[in-house]
Amino acid sequence: MSNKNISITLTTNKKQKPDVNNLVFGKVFTDHMFVMDYSSDKGWHDARITPYQPITIEPSAMIFHYGQTVFEGLKAYFSEDGKVLLFRPEKNMQRLNQSNDRLCIPAIDEELALEALKELINIDREWVPQAEGTSLYVRPFIISTEPTLGVHPANNYKFMIIMSPVGSYYKEGIHPVKIAVENKYVRAVAGGTGQAKTAGNYASSLKAQEVAEEKGYSQVLWLDGVERKYIEEVGSMNIFFKINGEVVTPELNGSILAGITRDSIIHLLKHWNVPVVEKRISIDEIFQAYKDGQLEEVFGTGTAAVISPVGELFWNNERIIVNGGQTGELSMKLYNTLTGIQLGKESDPFGWVVEVEQKVEHK
Known part of the structure; x- marks a missing residue:
């Protein structure tokens, strides 16, 4: 299976879903992840969705020694009418490239990254929790993988996206x-x-x-x-x-x-x-x-x-x-309005919300 040059390998051993009423931030991860590699001679290549699994990396990989890495964080929400929604995801990919520039990491194709993100969410759609206040946290990140101890921008990188169902940030309501x-x-x-x-x-x-x-x-x-x-x-x-x-x-x-x-x-x-x-x-x-x-x-x-x-x-x-x-009154109004837009409950005058359209083959 493939989509816009993204190869897809589905897991044959799906994990048990956690209790949506007892979700802990960033402890449990979905069945699949996105991976893409970079080398100075080939550029970004081999975009793929695979079962979530450990990665093999050499002890001399530059990420461990010089910290050349960037990341993002965003959420996917399950709306009352059964849609899966993202909030301004293009801004996250833009900011990822801004971080890339500062850390001397090659820019990613933002359009491809967004397509990969949507495809990954669509495949693991059943992991988007539906309980009130819950969401699917999405973590795109890039690490330098070149096995060299010299201090210079690496020639090899991995761009990955992993996802984790998370509970409400406020267990008992919004408190100062x-x-x-x-x-x-x-x-x-x-x-x-x-x-x-x-x-x-x-x-x-x-x-x-x-x-x-x-x-x-x-x-x-x-x-x-x-x-x-x-x-x-x-x-x-x-x-x-x-x-x-x-x-x-x-x-x-x-x-x-x-x-x-x-x-x-x-x-x-x-x-x-x-x-x-x-x-x-x-x-x-x-x-x-x-x-x-x-x-x-x-x-x-x-x-x-x-x-x-x-x-x-x-x-x-x-x-x-x-x-x-x-x-405060304004704090509460902002919270209710923004979360309402993210969940599709409030009108979205800015066009911020992006729907992840369901695809039959990944049901």
Whole structure:
């Protein structure tokens, strides 16, 4: 079987599906995966869907030594009328290529990657969970595989897509989280890899996250790496502040990841005629806005949670409680609207939702 130069080998040993009411993020994977190889002499080639299985790679493969890798994350949703929907998947493939460029990884064919993604989801369609709040998490990624210890861009790569059914990010509804502002460690600086979605960014964030959790905080708020005063991201999400009726988010500056949920939130706010601005904003301004009684809401945005309200900020031994520690009205409206669009329950004025059309041969 083949589709647009993608060869397909179906498993003869399907796995048991997990209990949709007890899904754990990223622990169980579907029956199949997509793989495509790259070599400097052949380019990207041998696009294939195979049974999910371990890969064989040499100990000298450059990914283990120099970290040349990028990844993406998106979700497939099961709608009330039985459709499987993706949310702005073309943006993920565009961003993957932007990350590729920063890490000196050859660009992928975005159209082929999207076709492969749809084909893979269609084959493993029965893995898309149907319970409320659940989805199929999709992880495209690229690793360098050349077995060489010299420091240079690799000549060989693998592009893969794996998928995992996941539960609701919020087990008991959407609740505000407590955030510690990070003063010691730095996530990224302009000119670094902050705007790329690469593994090293996440590895370097773990220590600060660990320290914050020990103090009872869910995540850290990163400040810029030069002046250590301007707000960048919260945890692995983008961040928004509602101050005196206006929504403010840090402008993309070369060290902040251009979140697809972030972009979607900005579009929605403008669509609702809610004042929204992207600009450089300092942590001092946020705490001053609180003292002036103007800090109305704070929330993070990302693929996993969509909207994550912030109920508390801790910085320089000073603690502030945002909106009485409750989820704000705008945060809730954004969450309900965006998840409604993703699930096909709400109108989609922007054409964001893409249906994965069912194909008879893969039923």
